[in-house]
Every structure is written in structure tokens, then in C-alpha cells.
Amino acid sequence: MAVSGCGQLCKCVLIIFNILxxxxxxxxxxxxxxxxxxxxxxxxxxxxxxxxQFVIGVTVLxxxxxxxxxxxxxxxxxxxxENKTALxxxxxxxxxxAIAVIVAGxxxxxxxxxxxxEASSFYMTVYAKYINKEDAGLSVTLGIFHNAxxxxxxxxxxxxxxxxxxxxxxxxxxSLTMPGCPKMIGKVFKTKxxxxxxxxxxxxxxxxxxxxxxxxxxxxxxxxxxxxNYYK
Numbered sequence: 055m056a057v058s059g060c061g062q063l064c065k066c067v068l069i070i071f072n073i074l075x076x077x078x079x080x081x082x083x084x085x086x087x088x089x090x091x092x093x094x095x096x097x098x099x100x101x102x103x104x105x106x107q108f109v110i111g112v113t114v115l116x117x118x119x120x121x122x123x124x125x126x127x128x129x130x131x132x133x134x135x136e137n138k139t140a141l142x143x144x145x146x147x148x149x150x151x152a153i154a155v156i157v158a159g160x161x162x163x164x165x166x167x168x169x170x171x172e173a174s175s176f177y178m179t180v181y182a183k184y185i186n187k188e189d190a191g192l193s194v195t196l197g198i199f200h201n202a203x204x205x206x207x208x209x210x211x212x213x214x215x216x217x218x219x220x221x222x223x224x225x226x227x228x229s230l231t232m233p234g235c236p237k238m239i240g241k242v243f244k245t246k247x248x249x250x251x252x253x254x255x256x257x258x259x260x261x262x263x264x265x266x267x268x269x270x271x272x273x274x275x276x277x278x279x280x281x282x283n284y285y286k
Contacts, residue, residue: 061274064267068133071264076126083119136275145268152261159254163247170243174236193219205235
């Protein structure tokens with residue numbers, strides 16, 4: 055079976071999309087597994103710690119990675135073999151995922167402050183464990199926070215305990231203006247909420263475009279099955 059014209063274009067779009075989608079799923083699954091089993095973060099799954107949000111977040115990350123791999127497998131199989139059943143599964147699952155992505159973006163926009171507070175609380179838990187138990191493995195986790203948010207501990211320029219994990223500074227001015235992480239994390243989540251919303255809506259729109267291509271390919275496959283000589 056071989057579609058042509060618009061159907062062939064949509065087939066190529068679906069194959070490329072699913073390859074990228076699958077690679078992203080592998081990346082998310084790998085990151086989730088690293089966070090779960092790495093020596094620098096695995097200890098955060100200790101039930102004695104108040105890290106429930108982290109545990110849920112890592113679990114969701116792993117599940118999303120697995121789901122994305124399954125969806126991309128259906129999409130690539132359906133596009134490459136022009137299989138209507140696989141294409142329908144891909145169509146409906148991507149539709150649900152697109153809606154979920156847009157809803158997540160809207161929630162991130164309206165609840166940016168709450169998400170920031172949760173992230174700050176989680177940071178404080180990691181910070182406290184690092185100081186109290188002197189767990190050197192957690193220095194990696196703190197370093198990720200510090201470099202991502204350009205902050206240092208809870209005291210900023212006056213931080214006395216975790217300075218070795220803080221980002222390097224350029225000049226005296228930058229050293230004197232280094233903020234504390236709890237405040238900086240909350241600020242970033244609040245100020246970047248519109249950007250996050252735009253990114254999520256853009257991803258959702260791309261998924262809907264892919265759904266449209268999938269629908270076109272399904273129609274071409276139906277037409278081919280009804281009139282086998284149509285594409286000859």
C-alpha cells in the first residue's frame with residue numbers, strides 16, 4: 055500500500071513527529087529513572103522526609119515517559135504500515151494528551167505562586183537534610199537548584215553552609231547581589247508563568263496539527279482500500 059500527494063506528506067510528518075516524540079519520551083523516562091535511583095536524589099524517597107511532592111513528580115515523569123514511548127510506537131507503526139487501527143489509537147491518545155498539556159499550562163499560569171511555594175518548600179527540605187545529615191550526595195541536587203535559579207542557599211550572599219554548591223560569580227557586584235533560593239524560586243515561578251503557558255499552548259497546537267495529519271492519512275488509507283487502483 056502506498057498513498058501519495060497530501061497523504062504521503064502527512065505520513066512523513068507523522069513519522070518525523072513520532073521519532074521526536076519518542077526521543078523526548080526516552081529523555082523524560084531516563085531523567086525520571088536517574089532522579090529515582092541516583093545516589094544524589096534517591097535518598098529523597100525516604101519516607102521520613104517531607105518530599106512527597108518530589109516523589110509524585112518523579113513518578114509522574116517516569117509514567118509520562120513510558121506513555122510517550124507507547125504513543126510514538128503506535129504512531130510510527132500506523133504511519134509506516136498505513137494501519138488504520140494503530141492510527142486511530144494514536145489519534146485519540148494524542149488528542150487527550152494535547153488537552154492535558156493545555157490544561158497543565160493554564161494551571162501553571164493561574165497557580166504559579168502555589169507551584170513556586172511547593173518548589174521552595176522542597177528546596178528547604180533538601181537543604182535541611184544536607185546540613186543535618188551531611189549527605190554529600192545531595193550537593194548535586196542543591197547544585198542543580200543553584201545553577202538553574204542563579205541563587206545560593208537560603209542566605210544568598212551571606213550563605214554560610216552550602217556555598218561550595220553555589221554558582222560561580224563574575225565580579226564583586228554579582229557576588230554581592232546573589233539572592234537566596236526560596237525567594238528566587240518563588241519569583242521565577244511567578245514571573246515565568248506566561249512563558250510556560252505559551253510553551254504549553256504551542257505544544258498542544260502542534261499536537262492538534264499532528265492529529266489533523268493523522269486524520270488525513272486515515273482518509274487516504276480508506277480511499278485506497280475502497281479503490282485500490284486510485285494511487286496507481
